[in-house]
Amino acid sequence: MTEMMRAIVWDGDLWPKGLELKEFPIPELRPGWVLVRNRAAGICGSDLHYLGGQTRHLIPDRNLPAVLGHENAGVVVKVGAGVGGLEPGDRVAVEPLHGCLETGRLPPCAACLAGHYELCEHHLTHVGIPLVEMLPGGYGEYSIVHASKAHKMPEGVSFEDAALLDVLAVGVHALGIGKPIPGMSAAVLGSGVIGVDLIQCLRAWGISEIIATARYHFQAEAAKKAGASAVVELGEGIDPVEEVLRLTDGRGVDQVYEGVGGKTDVVDEAIRMCRRGGLVIMTGIFDGRRPIDLLTMLFSGVSILSSNSYSITGMKSDYEIALDLLASGQATHDFVVTHRFAPEQFNEAIETAFDKKGNQCLRAMFVRTE
Numbered sequence: 001m002t003e004m005m006r007a008i009v010w011d012g013d014l015w016p017k018g019l020e021l022k023e024f025p026i027p028e029l030r031p032g033w034v035l036v037r038n039r040a041a042g043i044c045g046s047d048l049h050y051l052g053g054q055t056r057h058l059i060p061d062r063n064l065p066a067v068l069g070h071e072n073a074g075v076v077v078k079v080g081a082g083v084g085g086l087e088p089g090d091r092v093a094v095e096p097l098h099g100c101l102e103t104g105r106l107p108p109c110a111a112c113l114a115g116h117y118e119l120c121e122h123h124l125t126h127v128g129i130p131l132v133e134m135l136p137g138g139y140g141e142y143s144i145v146h147a148s149k150a151h152k153m154p155e156g157v158s159f160e161d162a163a164l165l166d167v168l169a170v171g172v173h174a175l176g177i178g179k180p181i182p183g184m185s186a187a188v189l190g191s192g193v194i195g196v197d198l199i200q201c202l203r204a205w206g207i208s209e210i211i212a213t214a215r216y217h218f219q220a221e222a223a224k225k226a227g228a229s230a231v232v233e234l235g236e237g238i239d240p241v242e243e244v245l246r247l248t249d250g251r252g253v254d255q256v257y258e259g260v261g262g263k264t265d266v267v268d269e270a271i272r273m274c275r276r277g278g279l280v281i282m283t284g285i286f287d288g289r290r291p292i293d294l295l296t297m298l299f300s301g302v303s304i305l306s307s308n309s310y311s312i313t314g315m316k317s318d319y320e321i322a323l324d325l326l327a328s329g330q331a332t333h334d335f336v337v338t339h340r341f342a343p344e345q346f347n348e349a350i351e352t353a354f355d356k357k358g359n360q361c362l363r364a365m366f367v368r369t370e
Contacts, residue, residue, distance in 0.1 A: 006274050007140030008346045008366075012064040015051040015354070017289040024067060024082075027136055027144045030308035032102075034086055034095060034150050034231045041138025042071030043353040044166075045192070046129070046285075053168070054287075063130035069366070070128035072138025073162035077151065078157050083147045084311050093151040093162035093354070095125040095319045097309065100148040104243050106305050114323055128331035138163070139343070139366065151319055153328040157320075158364060161333045161342075162208040164248060168284055168312070168322040168331055169310035171201035174257055175325040176313030177305050178281040182206035186195065186246055187273055189266045191219035192356075193260035200228035202257070204330040211247055213240045218342040218360040231278075244273040266306065268292050277301045290329055339364040 007024040047068050049055040058067070076090040077124050088093070096300040100108035100119030102125075109121035117124065128137020135141050153162050171194070180186060186207050188198045191214035202210050202338055203226070212228040214220035220231045232243040245252060252275035256341025260266045268291060270280040283303060298302075310318035324330040338361050341349035346366075 001044035005141040006343065007067045007136060008343055009065045010051070010068055010139075012056070012059065012061065012066075014056065014170070015290045015350060016347075017197050018051060021343060021346060024065075024136065024140060026142050029078055029080045029144060032083060033080045033107050033144050033146050034076050034083060036143050036145055036150065037077050037090060037368075038072045038074040038094075038138045038141060038143055039368050040073050040163040041069040041071040041141050042163050042166075043349060043364045043366070045069055046070075048350075048353055052354070054321065059130055060121040063132075064132040066130040066134050067136035067140040068128050068136030069140070070126055071166045072096075072128065072143060073153065073159045073165075073301070074119075074138075074143070077142070079147070086147055086150060086152070090150075091153040091162075092150040093153055093165045093319070093323060094127055094138070094143060094145045095144075095151060095317075096166060097311075098125040098127070098135075102148060109235045118311045120311040124239075129186070136217055139346075141368070143216075151323055153323070155298075155324045157323070158211075158282075160367065162323070163365065164197075164333045164336060164363065165194070165319055165326070168197045168201070168325065168333075170194060170307070171197040172313060172318040172321045172325075174198060174281050174283050174307040175201050175205055177307045177320065178209050178254055178255055178257065182203055183210075185209040185248065186210075187211045187213070187253045187256045187272060188223070189213050189240070189256060189258045190215070190260035190284070191223040191228075191231070192259065193259075195219075196222050196226045196336060197331065198257045198259055198283070199223060199228050200325070200331040203227040204325055207346065209274060211244055211253065216357055216360070219362070222335060222362055238349040241269050241272045248275075252278060254278055256280045257282050258282045261287075265290060269301070271297050271302050271304070274300065274302045274312060278303075279305045282306045333363075336362050337365050338362045340364070340367045343368065
């Protein structure tokens with residue numbers, strides 16, 4: 001008989017329809033995997049894009065109904081055959097990305113063999129994002145995760161802190177690509193959760209001159225808490241390029257970390273606020289083609305590198321590096337989680353996350369008690 005759990009289940013319809021709190025099958029435990037009882041789960045912007053219809057077309061109907069939520073942490077309740085180093089009761093952060101080596105695809109693709117599973121040629125399997133298969137995420141009471149993707153949480157790191165490692169690891173990966181060194185200056189475009197964690201990563205890497213841009217005042221305040229030395233609040237008549245150049249005496253910054261994406265032209269802005277020979281690192285997900293002034297880029301010698309999600313930097317996973325930042329106090333999500341909800345409050349939670357400006361919401365989160 002199939003065991004059941006309580007979960008916020010999505011049937012594929014568009015918000016405000018589509019979600020219901022109800023019974024859902026607990027996923028069957030696989031050899032090498034563990035079953036986790038979720039304690040905290042963030043409501044990511046990509047979840048809202050699926051629910052709101054912008055990216056609904058990416059979800060195959062065969063994977064519905066689904067349980068979303070790829071930012072989660074919890075407690076191991078059961079381990080599968082062959083699992084070592086984990087046991088029931090362990091507090092773990094769930095890394096949602098699963099490539100060929102974790103899912104058993106044979107032969108594994110070249111990207112996964114090289115440690116770049118974020119570029120898996122066979123498409124990544126995500127916990128909580130039903131693109132390839134439906135692995136229930138943090139919106140449900142339980143998730144299964146490959147043992148190598150269940151990271152033990154040190155004492156002092158909360159479930160809420162650890163649930164947002166998915167975001168912090170994006171920043172770690174971006175810095176692994178940009179390779180900033182102390183004494184450099186940087187701009188971070190966007191002060192949502194991605195931008196705030198990029199700022200915290202830059203501070204941990206020894207970068208003290210960090211100019212952030214923020215769409216809303218509450219995001220500007222979060223950027224300051226994260227360690228930005230200056231914040232440009234965007235509004236009518238405010239040109240972020242002119243402001244960054246003014247703050248750097250016309251020189252521009254050494255590096256720009258973009259964390260906005262969408263239908264914006266921030267990459268073009270990033271090029272123009274770089275110093276000659278500077279570097280732009282792109283982390284945002286854009287809606288198709290965007291204009292770039294290639295002539296300015298060429299004559300100023302600015303380069304663009306893309307940073308997709310996270311994987312491994314050096315000999316260590318970006319997730320583990322991010323967890324070290326939390327454990328050492330070099331990064332925190334205490335001020336990033338602004339709204340907390342029980343699963344039963346899912347309607348209010350999703351509405352709050354959709355209206356970031358009105359609710360001054362950085363990250364809304366589902367929290368479960370013991």
